[in-house]
Amino acid sequence: MFYCTSCKRIVKDGGVCEFCASQQLKELKLDTPVNVVGTKLKGRVLKVSDDKVRLLIRDDSNNRFIKEYSYKELKKIL
Numbered sequence: 001m002f003y004c005t006s007c008k009r010i011v012k013d014g015g016v017c018e019f020c021a022s023q024q025l026k027e028l029k030l031d032t033p034v035n036v037v038g039t040k041l042k043g044r045v046l047k048v049s050d051d052k053v054r055l056l057i058r059d060d061s062n063n064r065f066i067k068e069y070s071y072k073e074l075k076k077i078l
């Protein structure tokens with residue numbers, strides 16, 4: 001998987017961003033911090049498989065848990 005340096009969305013295939021059509025994509029590496037779009041949840045990438053990204057999430061109360069999301073629900077944090 002990759003992330004778009006323009007809109008910060010996570011995209012599955014390299015080449016062109018499926019959200020904003022930018023060609024400025026970079027490889028999504030493990031431990032990259034991401035946000036779940038539409039929430040305040042932040043996490044780090046633990047594992048990537050098919051359309052899913054497994055995150056280690058830390059919530060406002062500093063609880064940690066692991067959850068999987070579709071890559072379409074995620075955005076890279078600067």
Ligand SMILES: [Zn+2]
Nearest residue numbers: 004007017020
């Ligand atoms: Zn984009």
